[in-house]
Amino acid sequence: MALTPGTPPAGGAGGGAELPVPAGGRSELVEPIVVPNTLWRPADPVADDRDRALDEITHLRQLEASGLVRRDDARWGGALEVIPTKADYVLDLIRMNSLWPLLSGLACCAIEMMSAATSRNDMDRWGMFPFRASPRQADVLIVAGTLTTKMAGPLLRLWEQMPEPKWCVAMGDCTCSGGRYKRSYSTIEGIDRIMPVDVYVPGCPPRPEGLIYGMMKLQQIVKDARGHWPEKPVGPTVPDGI
Amino acid sequence: MPTRHEPAAPYEIPAHPSADDPRVTLEEQLGVFEPIPPYPPRTEREAEFYTLRDGEMFINMGPQHPSTHGVLRVVLKLNGEQVVDLDPVLGYLHRGVEKLCENADFHQAICYMDPLEYVSSLFCEWPAVIAFEKLLDVQVPRRAEYIRVLSTELNRVASHALFMGWMALDLGGLTPILYSFIERDEIVEMLAALTGQRMLFNYFRIGGVNGDLNHEFMSRLGDWMSRATEQIEANLTLLNENEIFVRRMRGLGVLDRETALRMAVSGPNLRASGVPFDVRRAHPYSVFPELEFDIPTRQEGDCLARYLLRMDEIRQSLRIIDQCLHEMPDGPVMARVPRLLRARPGRAFAAVEGPRGLYGVHAISDGTDQPFRMRIHDPSFVNLQLVPLLMPGNLVADTMAIMASLDPIMGGIDK
Amino acid sequence: MDRAFRRRLELRFGDLLSGPIRQRHDETEIRIAPADVPEVMRTLHDDPAFRFEFLADLCGIDTGRTMQVAYHLWSETTPDWLRVIADGLSRDEPRVPSVTFLWKGAEWMEREAYDMFGIVFEGNRDLRRIYMPPDYRSFPLRKDFFIADDAARSPGAGVRPMERTHVPANAAPGGVVRHSKVD
Numbered sequence: 001m002a003l004t005p006g007t008p009p010a011g012g013a014g015g016g017a018e019l020p021v022p023a024g025g026r027s028e029l030v031e032p033i034v035v036p037n038t039l040w041r042p043a044d045p046v047a048d049d050r051d052r053a054l055d056e057i058t059h060l061r062q063l064e065a066s067g068l069v070r071r072d073d074a075r076w077g078g079a080l081e082v083i084p085t086k087a088d089y090v091l092d093l094i095r096m097n098s099l100w101p102l103l104s105g106l107a108c109c110a111i112e113m114m115s116a117a118t119s120r121n122d123m124d125r126w127g128m129f130p131f132r133a134s135p136r137q138a139d140v141l142i143v144a145g146t147l148t149t150k151m152a153g154p155l156l157r158l159w160e161q162m163p164e165p166k167w168c169v170a171m172g173d174c175t176c177s178g179g180r181y182k183r184s185y186s187t188i189e190g191i192d193r194i195m196p197v198d199v200y201v202p203g204c205p206p207r208p209e210g211l212i213y214g215m216m217k218l219q220q221i222v223k224d225a226r227g228h229w230p231e232k233p234v235g236p237t238v239p240d241g242i
Numbered sequence: 243m244p245t246r247h248e249p250a251a252p253y254e255i256p257a258h259p260s261a262d263d264p265r266v267t268l269e270e271q272l273g274v275f276e277p278i279p280p281y282p283p284r285t286e287r288e289a290e291f292y293t294l295r296d297g298e299m300f301i302n303m304g305p306q307h308p309s310t311h312g313v314l315r316v317v318l319k320l321n322g323e324q325v326v327d328l329d330p331v332l333g334y335l336h337r338g339v340e341k342l343c344e345n346a347d348f349h350q351a352i353c354y355m356d357p358l359e360y361v362s363s364l365f366c367e368w369p370a371v372i373a374f375e376k377l378l379d380v381q382v383p384r385r386a387e388y389i390r391v392l393s394t395e396l397n398r399v400a401s402h403a404l405f406m407g408w409m410a411l412d413l414g415g416l417t418p419i420l421y422s423f424i425e426r427d428e429i430v431e432m433l434a435a436l437t438g439q440r441m442l443f444n445y446f447r448i449g450g451v452n453g454d455l456n457h458e459f460m461s462r463l464g465d466w467m468s469r470a471t472e473q474i475e476a477n478l479t480l481l482n483e484n485e486i487f488v489r490r491m492r493g494l495g496v497l498d499r500e501t502a503l504r505m506a507v508s509g510p511n512l513r514a515s516g517v518p519f520d521v522r523r524a525h526p527y528s529v530f531p532e533l534e535f536d537i538p539t540r541q542e543g544d545c546l547a548r549y550l551l552r553m554d555e556i557r558q559s560l561r562i563i564d565q566c567l568h569e570m571p572d573g574p575v576m577a578r579v580p581r582l583l584r585a586r587p588g589r590a591f592a593a594v595e596g597p598r599g600l601y602g603v604h605a606i607s608d609g610t611d612q613p614f615r616m617r618i619h620d621p622s623f624v625n626l627q628l629v630p631l632l633m634p635g636n637l638v639a640d641t642m643a644i645m646a647s648l649d650p651i652m653g654g655i656d657k
Numbered sequence: 658m659d660r661a662f663r664r665r666l667e668l669r670f671g672d673l674l675s676g677p678i679r680q681r682h683d684e685t686e687i688r689i690a691p692a693d694v695p696e697v698m699r700t701l702h703d704d705p706a707f708r709f710e711f712l713a714d715l716c717g718i719d720t721g722r723t724m725q726v727a728y729h730l731w732s733e734t735t736p737d738w739l740r741v742i743a744d745g746l747s748r749d750e751p752r753v754p755s756v757t758f759l760w761k762g763a764e765w766m767e768r769e770a771y772d773m774f775g776i777v778f779e780g781n782r783d784l785r786r787i788y789m790p791p792d793y794r795s796f797p798l799r800k801d802f803f804i805a806d807d808a809a810r811s812p813g814a815g816v817r818p819m820e821r822t823h824v825p826a827n828a829a830p831g832g833v834v835r836h837s838k839v840d
Contacts, residue, residue: 506762
């Protein structure tokens with residue numbers, strides 16, 4: 001099989017697995033790429049039922065729509081979930097405005113993360129000043145820098161040590177998709193191969209303002225936990241299906 | 243949402259991937275991370291390290307730690323609070339840059355050099371560019387050389403400012419890092435005006451630099467230079483006159499001259515031990531023969547000497563920047579090189595003096611348009627070998643001070 | 658290009674050199690057999706006429722036919738870099754004596770050459786893998802180790818070949834070990 005540059009691989013193009021169609025029927029959005037997710041299993045016993053469909057869902061929206069995972073496990077929930085109460089609102093505000101990141105700077109993006117945390121671009125304005133050293137005390141894992149195969153184990157262990165509720169931000173091209181090291185023998189092409197990511201901040205390295213924008217998007221997710229595909233701001237009182 | 247240009251083909255992860263496949267399955271690795279490796283020791287040094295005497299224990303300072311300069315794992319052998327021995331474990335950031343460079347063109351290979359020592363990216367590109375220019379017999383115009391020196395000396399100041407912040411941070415002081423990031427942000431915004439990027443600049447090209455000086459860069463530079471000296475001196479007085487800082491660092495991690503030469507270290511770590519070796523004067527490149535600057539050298543070889551030496555180097559860098567600005571010649575900033583670069587078969591070695599030492603690139607060409615072998619010599623890699631040498635006998639809290647004073651950057655160490 | 662230095666080297670090491678001394682730009686290159694490495698290095702280090710006390714680099718090279726180890730040295734007696742190439746290591750069992758008796762700092766550089774090529778440095782007290790995990794089985798920088806873009810038989814091949822716009826479309830896939838013209 002002579003591989004000529006520029007031709008797509010023969011066979012297998014176009015996706016084999018069936019995609020769970022989201023409830024809104026958003027056909028104008030681009031079809032997401034489904035990566036068979038054999039690498040990550042959530043530690044949550046409700047979700048950890050080794051269901052085949054669960055293995056193939058990697059995006060938050062499909063995960064919610066599939067009904068396989070209990071939604072909003074960070075909320076007090078239950079019958080009250082139908083109408084978000086003031087308590088929910090306040091709880092979300094509290095969480096959103098004091099997200100404590102874990103110091104997980106691996107490479108160059110760590111410098112820009114530190115730059116975003118220091119005086120000129122101050123992340124402390126949004127409550128994210130204390131970069132905790134221990135994963136037990138952190139909310140957000142900002143993975144900044146290239147993930148290599150040797151580091152994948154420790155990083156996943158950090159992620160699993162973080163208590164719920166936790167979010168993950170992939171900062172930089174290397175964590176989003178492998179970046180400039182995409183074909184290397186020792187890097188992992190994007191951390192979403194091993195852990196669920198909430199916000200992707202592309203750039204090599206992203207400007208500190210870019211990271212702050214990503215964190216603000218994360219705050220939006222924390223506030224409404226509805227997924228981050230829609231660009232328009234949604235609050236806690238917006239009903240389902242948006 | 244941006245449209246995707248690639249076909250949405252699912253990746254085929256084989257059912258039983260080999261352990262060497264980059265798309266690793268992690269079930270095996272998620273065990274208990276013990277400092278002691280699960281196999282019998284394979285080398286003399288490993289056997290010597292992993293045998294515990296009475297009263298000793300292992301502590302693993304894992305890849306994620308607030309005080310390591312990146313992902314470095316250090317297995318400490320402690321006797322109480324005192325470090326008896328240690329074993330650094332590298333490779334948590336090994337990205338295979340040398341292999342990727344072999345499959346890339348000359349220009350793409352320069353792009354791979356940036357993230358090695360990411361706080362001083364221009365110094366990483368420079369020896370690659372010089373080596374390729376030697377292979378291709380390209381002459382760089384003088385204005386480009388002066389711009390190179392100017393931008394790299396700015397990068398050196400930024401890197402040393404960051405060093406100052408990290409030195410204090412590893413000793414426990416949380417304020418100086420804010421000041422040093424202010425310094426760094428100013429310089430880096432300046433370089434962003436010049437090169438387009440804040441950090442991984444990708445500015446040097448074979449035959450010159452990517453773009454000429456522009457108005458925004460010159461105005462920011464002039465503004466900064468007018469207050470640089472006072473600002474830096476003010477930042478330094480914060481630390482130099484702090485008794486705790488000075489007393490903690492004085493006499494710590496002493497490296498003597500013979501050991502430094504034997505360990506093949508270079509840069510400020512070598513000069514703080516009394517060896518006045520600076521590549522800019524020992525093996526001059528670019529326009530350094532025409533520039534006037536001193537090589538600060540100190541004799542004590544302890545952490546304080548390394549710190550003060552880097553601060554002296556900042557002052558020398560300001561001198562060089564000043565001279566570059568005054569003597570900047572006119573002319574093109576890029577030589578005329580053909581689009582498709584094919585080098586004669588041969589080898590080239592080029593080395594520059596970076597903030598951490600001697601950056602070298604040994605490039606081998608086989609006549610095609612890709613380097614056959616691109617060997618990157620990184621000074622932090624060699625400097626980190628001092629750590630098992632200097633740390634034993636000190637307390638755990640001082641290990642970080644010694645490590646910080648050697649100024650390692652893991653991107654370069656792990657390549 | 659220091660001609661006098663070249664003559665001094667020829668006088669001192671004449672019979673140990675396994676090839677002509679080459680000089681290009683500001684580098685001088687000598688080739689020796691692997692077994693002569695300790696003797697030559699010690700002479701270069703200790704002899705007052707040479708005094709090459711500074712080891713700038715130590716690397717392994719895989720030319721496709723053989724393996725080599727290249728040392729770069731600096732001395733204040735000459736304005737050139739000296740490159741010493743220990744040539745002729747076999748690709749299946751590359752062994753070369755270590756220079757850690759002279760420069761302890763070469764230990765990790767030799768570890769790296771071992772990790773990337775499999776070159777065994779005899780005399781290095783700590784020859785284990787430094788970058789790759791300790792149970793890794795391949796040597797990545799060898800020319801028969803292909804990353805996903807190179808070979809059709811690697812699991813990542815065919816996903817998206819790296820663009821090489823100047824290579825004609827009917828070129829052979831990169832499954833060939835390149836050993837042309839590098840000696």
